[in-house]
Amino acid sequence: MELRKFIKTTIREYLNENKNTNYNLGDVISGREMVDYILNNNLRDVGGKIDYNEAKEMAYASDKWTLEMVSLDNFDWFVDSTYKNKSAKAFPIILKVNDKYEVLDGKHRIGMYKDLGIKYHLMWVGEL
Numbered sequence: 787m788e789l790r791k792f793i794k795t796t797i798r799e800y801l802n803e804n805k806n807t808n809y810n811l812g813d814v815i816s817g818r819e820m821v822d823y824i825l826n827n828n829l830r831d832v833g834g835k836i837d838y839n840e841a842k843e844m845a846y847a848s849d850k851w852t853l854e855m856v857s858l859d860n861f862d863w864f865v866d867s868t869y870k871n872k873s874a875k876a877f878p879i880i881l882k883v884n885d886k887y888e889v890l891d892g893k894h895r896i897g898m899y900k901d902l903g904i905k906y907h908l909m910w911v912g913e914l
Contacts, residue, residue: 809897811879811908813853819878820845820910826878829891836891844890848880848912856880858900860887865897878909887911 809815815823824841831840845851878892889896892909899907 809853811853811855815845816851816901816912817851817853820851823876823910824879824891829876829879831869831891832842843895844879847890848914851912852912853877853908855906856911857906858888858896859902861889861896861900862896863893864901865894867898867901869894869898878907880909882911882913901903 799907821838821841824836824845825838829836829841836844876892876895878895879890880887881890895906
């Protein structure tokens with residue numbers, strides 16, 4: 787049990803050290819800026835690193851993206867916090883549709899945060 791606690795503490799420290807410091811709560815960016823954000827943070831999906839066309843499709847799903855503090859209670863999944871996530875420093879990207887959220891990027895990060903007991907986290911939120 788102590789090993790699990792050590793791993794959680796290590797990952798929590800890693801996430802805190804690698805937060806994207808270029809953005810603050812409430813910042814708003816355009817679709818074009820979101821494409822740059824996705825590419826500059828080397829975001830990945832099941833097929834590997836997201837390419838320009840995938841980034842463009844994702845980024846233009848909303849006219850604007852706002853960095854908001856979102857409750858993790860909105861999401862049902864957990865991921866073992868020992869999972870090695872190469873995009874850990876990037877904020878998840880989600881779409882708000884009515885009162886529900888669709889995750890475009892960051893399911894594993896959200897699951898890791900929940901496994902670590904984190905209740906709220908910064909996420910890029912777009913609306914349809």
